[in-house]
Amino acid sequence: MKPREIKKLLIANRGEIALRIIRSARVLGIRTVAVYSDSDARSVHVAAADEAISIGPAEAAKSYLSIDAIIAAARQSGADAIHPGYGFLSERPEFARAAGEAGIIFVGPRPEVMAALGDKVAARRIAIGAGVPVVPGIETGAIAEAREFGARAGYPLLVKAAGGGGGRGMRGVESAAHLEGAIEAASREAHAAFGDGRVFIEKYLARPRHVEVQILGDEHGRVVAMGERECSVQRRHQKIIEESPAPGVSQSACAAMADAALKLAGACGYTNAGTVEFLIDGENFYFLEVNARLQVEHPITEIRFGCDLVAEQLRIAAGEHVSEPRPPRGSALECRVYAEDAEQGFRPAAGSVLDLKAPAGPGVRFDTHLARGTEIGTHYDGLLGKLICWGGNREEARRRALGALDELMILGITNTAGFLRDVIASEPFQRADLSTRFVDEFFARWHPDDRTLDAALIAAVLATTGAFGIKRDGERAGAIDAARRGAPRSPWAELRGFELWRPR
Amino acid sequence: MKLRRAGDRREFEAELIGSEGGRIRVLVDGREIAAGFEQLPDGGALLAAGPRRVRVFAARRNSSIVVAVGPNTFEFALVEDAARRHSRGLAAPNITAPMPGKVLKVLVKAGDRVEPAEPLVVIEAMKMETAIAAESPAIVNRVRVSEGQIVDHGDVLIELSPVPDSLAPESDSPQS
Numbered sequence: 001m002k003p004r005e006i007k008k009l010l011i012a013n014r015g016e017i018a019l020r021i022i023r024s025a026r027v028l029g030i031r032t033v034a035v036y037s038d039s040d041a042r043s044v045h046v047a048a049a050d051e052a053i054s055i056g057p058a059e060a061a062k063s064y065l066s067i068d069a070i071i072a073a074a075r076q077s078g079a080d081a082i083h084p085g086y087g088f089l090s091e092r093p094e095f096a097r098a099a100g101e102a103g104i105i106f107v108g109p110r111p112e113v114m115a116a117l118g119d120k121v122a123a124r125r126i127a128i129g130a131g132v133p134v135v136p137g138i139e140t141g142a143i144a145e146a147r148e149f150g151a152r153a154g155y156p157l158l159v160k161a162a163g164g165g166g167g168r169g170m171r172g173v174e175s176a177a178h179l180e181g182a183i184e185a186a187s188r189e190a191h192a193a194f195g196d197g198r199v200f201i202e203k204y205l206a207r208p209r210h211v212e213v214q215i216l217g218d219e220h221g222r223v224v225a226m227g228e229r230e231c232s233v234q235r236r237h238q239k240i241i242e243e244s245p246a247p248g249v250s251q252s253a254c255a256a257m258a259d260a261a262l263k264l265a266g267a268c269g270y271t272n273a274g275t276v277e278f279l280i281d282g283e284n285f286y287f288l289e290v291n292a293r294l295q296v297e298h299p300i301t302e303i304r305f306g307c308d309l310v311a312e313q314l315r316i317a318a319g320e321h322v323s324e325p326r327p328p329r330g331s332a333l334e335c336r337v338y339a340e341d342a343e344q345g346f347r348p349a350a351g352s353v354l355d356l357k358a359p360a361g362p363g364v365r366f367d368t369h370l371a372r373g374t375e376i377g378t379h380y381d382g383l384l385g386k387l388i389c390w391g392g393n394r395e396e397a398r399r400r401a402l403g404a405l406d407e408l409m410i411l412g413i414t415n416t417a418g419f420l421r422d423v424i425a426s427e428p429f430q431r432a433d434l435s436t437r438f439v440d441e442f443f444a445r446w447h448p449d450d451r452t453l454d455a456a457l458i459a460a461v462l463a464t465t466g467a468f469g470i471k472r473d474g475e476r477a478g479a480i481d482a483a484r485r486g487a488p489r490s491p492w493a494e495l496r497g498f499e500l501w502r503p504r
Numbered sequence: 505m506k507l508r509r510a511g512d513r514r515e516f517e518a519e520l521i522g523s524e525g526g527r528i529r530v531l532v533d534g535r536e537i538a539a540g541f542e543q544l545p546d547g548g549a550l551l552a553a554g555p556r557r558v559r560v561f562a563a564r565r566n567s568s569i570v571v572a573v574g575p576n577t578f579e580f581a582l583v584e585d586a587a588r589r590h591s592r593g594l595a596a597p598n599i600t601a602p603m604p605g606k607v608l609k610v611l612v613k614a615g616d617r618v619e620p621a622e623p624l625v626v627i628e629a630m631k632m633e634t635a636i637a638a639e640s641p642a643i644v645n646r647v648r649v650s651e652g653q654i655v656d657h658g659d660v661l662i663e664l665s666p667v668p669d670s671l672a673p674e675s676d677s678p679q680s
Contacts, residue, residue, distance in 0.1 A: 341510075341511055343511060343512075344511045347511075351565075351570075354563050354565070354570065355547060355548075355561055355563070355572075357546070357548075405574075405575045406574050406575060408575050409548075409559065409561055409572045409574065409575065410572065410577065411561045411562075411563060411570055411571075411572045411577075412563070412565070412570050413577070414510070414577045414579060415577055417575035417576070417577070418573075418574070418575045418576030418577065420575070421574075421575050421576075448573075448576045448578075451553070451556065452558075452573050452574075452576050453578075454532055454537060454553075455551050455553070455558050455560055455573045456560070456571045456573050456576070456578040456580075457507060457516050457518040457530075457532050457580075458518070458528070458530045458532070458537065458539060458541075458551060458560075459549070459551065459560040459561070459562040459571045459573065460507055460518065460562060460569045460571050460578070460580045461505065461507075461518045461519065461520050461530060462520070462528075462541065462549070462562065463562035463563065463564055463569045463571070464505065464564070464569065464582075465520065467541070467543065467549065468543075468547060468548070468549065468561065468562045468563060
C-alpha cells in the first residue's frame with residue numbers, strides 16, 4: 001500500500017552521506033536533487049544527483065543550515081520529499097515542520113517527536129515513564145538541589161546540557177567544591193552552542209561502554225529493533241570505531257536493551273529510523289539519549305542484517321509498512337577516517353587529495369565522497385570516509401579491517417587511517433577491553449612507529465629526486481614538473497640522470 | 505637534506521647516499537638504511553626494508569612534501585639552511601648541471617676541500633652566468649668537465665665524497 005509516492009528527493013546534506021542517500025534513491029527509482037554551497041559546487045555528491053541546486057556560501061549557517069534556502073530549493077526543483085542525512089538540520093524539528101508546511105515529506109520522525117527527544121531532560125522523562133532505566137540524576141542545575149544530590153549520590157558527577165549533545169556543555173565534577181563552577185561553565189557553553197543554557201546532572205560513570213539500538217518505526221504503529229552497535233571507541237565524545245554485535249555483552253542484556261528501546265519508541269510514537277543510545281556500566285545499562293535520524297554508523301547494521309536502511313526510511317516516509325528484519329549474520333566493524341592529526345590531539349587538517357587508493361574485496365565497503373582533487377576545508381565536518389568490514393565473527397571482521405586499512409591511502413590530507421589501523425591491531429582492542437575512555441587509556445600519546453617514520457623520510461628524500469609521479473615511459477608528469485619548477489632549488493631536484501626507480 | 509615534520513619539533517636529517525639495481529642506501533639521522541625501491545605504475549613505489557614491504561606515495565606540494573606510508577600520512581617541510589648541515593651528511597654525491605649550457609669556469613680540482621655555498625663551477629646559459637655551489641662540506645673526488653664544454657641538464661659536473669671524520673670541524677654542532 002502506498003498512500004503517497006516519492007518521485008523526487010532532495011538531499012539536504014553533503015559529503016559521503018549525500019552520496020549514500022542518492023544511491024538508495026536510485027534503486028527505488030526516485031530522482032534526486034543535490035544541494036550545495038559555493039565550496040561544494042564541484043563535489044562528488046553534486047555530480048551524482050540528477051539535479052543540483054546552489055543554496056549559498058560555504059558558511060554552513062547560510063547554506064546547509066539555512067531552512068529557508070533548502071525549502072526554496074525543494075520548491076524550485078519540485079521535490080516531494082527531503083532527506084536530511086545526519087548532522088546539519090537533521091534533528092531540527094522546525095526544519096521538519098517547515099517541510100510539512102510546504103507540502104513536502106520529511107524523511108524522519110514527526111516534528112513534535114523530534115522536539116520531545118531533542119530536549120535531553122524531556123527525553124529522560126519519557127524514558128522513565130516507559131520504565132527504561134536512566135543514570136541516577138536530577139533534572140535541574142539549581143545549585144541547592146545539585147549539592148543535595150551530590151551528597152546523596154556521591155561524586156564524581158557529570159553536568160550535561162539539556163539542549164543538545166556532542167560533548168558540548170558537558171563537565172565532570174570531582175568534588176562538591178567544584179560543583180558550582182562546573183554548572184556555570186557547562187551552562188555558558190550550552191548557551192553558546194545551543195542557545196539554551198539549561199543543564200542537568202547525572203552520576204558520572206567511570207568506565208562506561210556506549211551501546212546503542214537501531215530502531216525503525218512505521219506510521220501503522222509498528223516498531224522493530226535491529227540489533228545493537230557498540231560505539232565506545234571515541235575521541236572528543238565522538239565515535240571513531242563502531243561494531244555490531246557488541247562484544248562481551250550478553251545476549252540477554254542486548255535483548256533487554258532492544259526491549260527498552262522499543263518501549264521508549266512506543267511511548268513517544270516514534271516513526272522512521274532512529275537510534276536509542278545506552279551506557280553500560282557493569283551489569284547495568286542506562287538510557288542516554290535518542291538520535292532521531294540516520295546515524296553515521298548505520299552501515300554496520302545494514303551489512304549484518306542485509307538491508308538498506310535509507311531505502312527503508314524512504315519506504316516508511318511514503319507510508320509503507322516497515323520490513324520484517326532478517327536474522328543478523330556475523331560481525332561488522334566500521335572505522336571513520338577523519339581529516340585530523342591524531343598526533344596533535346585530533347586537530348582538524350585540510351588539504352586536497354593528490355592521490356587516493358580505496359580498499360576493496362569481499363566484505364569491504366568504503367563509503368566516501370573523496371576523489372582525486374577533492375578539497376577538504378575547515379567549513380564542515382572532516383569525515384573523509386567510513387570503512388565498513390564484515391566477518392563471520394569479530395576476529396574475522398577485525399582482520400579484514402586491518403587489511404583494508406593497509407590498502408587505503410589518501411595522499412595530501414593528514415588523516416586518522418594510520419591511527420585506526422594501530423588501534424584495531426592493538427591487544428586491548430582485540431580482547432575488546434572497551435570503554436568510552438579507550439583512547440585516553442591506551443592511545444593518548446600515539447605516534448606512528450619508528451620504522452614507518454623511517455619509510456616516510458626515505459619517501460620524502462626520494463620525492464625530491466622526482467622518483468614519484470614518473471610515467472611508465474619515463475616521461476615526467478606535468479604536475480610534478482610544475483611543482484619542481486616552483487620548488488626551491490635542491491641538489492636532488494637536478495638529479496635527472498639518477499634513475500633509481502629503474503634498475504639498470 | 506633536513507626535514508621537519510609538520511607538528512613535530514624534531515628535525516630529521518635524511519640523505520640518499522647510493523642507488524644501484526633497484527636498491528637504495530639512505531642515511532637517516534646517521535643510521536644507514538638499505539632498502540629495495542621499486543616504482544609502481546600507479547605512481548607509488550614499493551619500499552622493502554628487511555622482511556617488511558610497504559607501499560609509499562609522495563608528492564611535493566608548495567614548499568612541503570606529503571607522504572603516505574600505507575594508511576599513515578606525513579607532511580615534511582624542507583629546512584633550507586644548508587650552512588647548518590652537519591658535516592657527516594653529504595648533501596649531494598654529485599654536482600649536476602641545473603640547465604643546459606657552457607662551462608665557463610671550473611674553480612676546484614680533485615682533492616680540494618669545499619665548504620657549503622662555495623662556488624665550484626660557473627655555467628653560462630641564456631647569456632647569464634650561474635655559479636654552481638657546494639651544498640655541504642665535501643672533498644672533490646673527480647672533476648668530470650672542462651672549461652668550454654657544452655653540458656646538458658642533469659650532466660654530472662663534479663663528484664664529491666664526504667669529509668673524513670678527522671677533518672670535520674669540532675664546533676659544527678647543530679643549533680636547536
